[in-house]
Amino acid sequence: MEVNKSNGGGISPSEFNGRSEIAADAPNAIEVKNIVKRYGDFTAVDDVTFAVKEGEIFGLLGPNGAGKSTLIRMMTTLIPISAGAARVDGHDVARDPNAVRRTIGVIPQALTSDLDLTVEENMNIYAKLYDVPAKRRKEAVEELLETVDLTKWRGAQTKTLSGGMRRRLEIARGLVHSPKIFFLDEPTTGLDPVSRVAVWEMLTTIKAKRKLTVLITTHYMDEADRLCNRIAIVDHGKLVALDTPEALKASVPGSNVIEAHFEHPPDDWEVRLKALPGVTSVQNQSAGMFRVLTSNGSGTTTDLVEMAVVAGVPLKTLTVQNTTLDDVFVHYTGRQLRDELVKAYTFVMPQSPGVRP
Ligand SMILES: Nc1ncnc2c1ncn2[C@@H]1O[C@H](COP(=O)(O)OP(=O)(O)O)[C@@H](O)[C@H]1O
Ligand SMILES: [Mg+2]
Structure with missing residues (x-):
């Protein structure tokens, strides 16, 4: 597939197709079995089961509060699992969290790069944190900055970057220790359409160069449709449908x-x-x-x-x-994702402190 790295051609979200073929007999990179997360009486994730094949881009699609971040936090060892189990690269998340941590890269939902450091410093500090040997560190930083199109910004302070550039820096930073499995929580939320496509392109380019499995959460239908080999629709903590975008559309x-x-x-x-x-x-x-x-x-x-x-x-x-994925969402959840988002965002006014969009 031709990948236009800088998106200079201005590919619109609807023109993008980042999906590659996955062999039917590819081994599982992630296995989640009957996983549950309870907060007191409230069940945030309710008996979810799925598996992600090596090399796949797997999407968790759902509205705000569906349980996407909670699922990612359990799979990446950040919060304990209430019931059920998850295996990542063959390691049990609860029993062997350190082995899991060594094999994964994680981009959390909030932007986490250090604003006072330069682009390159943000990369190096992570590489050191992950014990990447000095020689490999230099190579990896060069290669990744080039891939995410930030080489010429390497000396710039992170606070001067746009939101899309910061996301790209965080993607590069999350890959500096060469993880096998990459978790991204809503990587394009809040970005403009051109920056969103740029992020999809970078992920596709990186996947073409490295052996990488990607699990991404999103509430954007087009993102799931264009980027993901398979999509799991989650709603109120439950998995309500799981298949390829085509099969989901055909099922309606x-x-x-x-x-x-x-x-x-x-x-x-x-x-x-x-x-x-x-x-x-x-x-x-x-x-x-x-x-x-x-x-x-x-x-x-x-x-x-x-x-x-x-x-x-x-x-x-x-x-x-x-039929579009919107129709699929309505079919399986009984309502529109777009309506949910409008409600959610109308609710979160800029003046309301402490409320995370
Ligand atoms: N630490 C927590 N304590 C209590 N409830 C939580 C906590 N974290 C998340 N939740 C609740 O769990 C549900 C799922 O949240 P989350 O996983 O963040 O959803 P999503 O990422 O799909 O928007 C929400 O109702 C949220 O309020
Ligand atoms: Mg979330």
């Missing part, structure tokens, strides 16, 4: 989505849309805006237009698309 009844905007539709419009042949579900997204899943895109489009003409309801816009 209805293969086409019609988005239609009507002017002043009558109250029973949703019911009438649902009754059209082939229609499997209808969501009334906002005033007059309906999202219709159907197994027969062209047939339903014709029926829908006819129904609107006969009823005298003006049709303002109409689009027909294939």
Whole structure:
């Protein structure tokens, strides 16, 4: 695959495809069995089981509070497991945490690079922390800074970098001890679309150069869709679906989505849309805006237009698309991830101290 390192060509998120083939018989890099995390009476992670194959990019997709960070913290030895077990690179996380720590790289959700140090100092301090021998350290720092396109910023103080550059520095820093398994918790949250694609490209480039398994959490549908070999959808601490993006989309009844905007539709419009042949579900997204899943895109489009003409309801816009991961999310959780995010972010106002977006 051609990888445009600097994203100078301005690839949009929808044009990116970073997925490579994974052999069906590849060994498991991560195995999580019936894992549970309880905080008092509250169960943050509820009996989750999955395995990640060597070389895979595996995505945990879910809204805020789903339990993604808690899962990562358990797999990376940072918090104790309440019940169940996790193995990382063959080592039991609870019994042999040090062996696990040696084999993994972790990028936590919050930015953690030291603002007062330069880019290169941030790299070196981590390499020393991980006991990387001096000669190897120099090589690794050079190679990684080049990969994340920060060579010319090596002497810059980290506080002068943009959010996207800091994320790239942290990705480079997290790889300085050559881990086999890389955990990234929402690495692109808050970045603009160009910086997000740049991060995806760097991960893909690094994966092409090193033998690396990646577990990434995200609440971005397109990120999961473009980057991940397989996706586990988590909601309220439970795993609700797990498969390739294609298989997840195919598992949703209805293969086409019609988005239609009507002017002043009558109250029973949703019911009438649902009754059209082939229609499997209808969501009334906002005033007059309906999202219709159907197994027969062209047939339903014709029926829908006819129904609107006969009823005298003006049709303002109409689009027909294939099923997206948004539809998959709605199918398995009963609501939209986008709505959840809007709510979550509306809730977190800049003035509210101590609330983490
Ligand atoms: N240390 C903690 N004590 C109590 N509850 C927690 C703690 N950490 C996380 N939680 C709760 O567990 C749930 C999952 O949180 P988290 O794993 O951070 O979700 P996500 O990363 O998917 O947004 C949330 O409801 C959160 O409030
Ligand atoms: Mg989180």
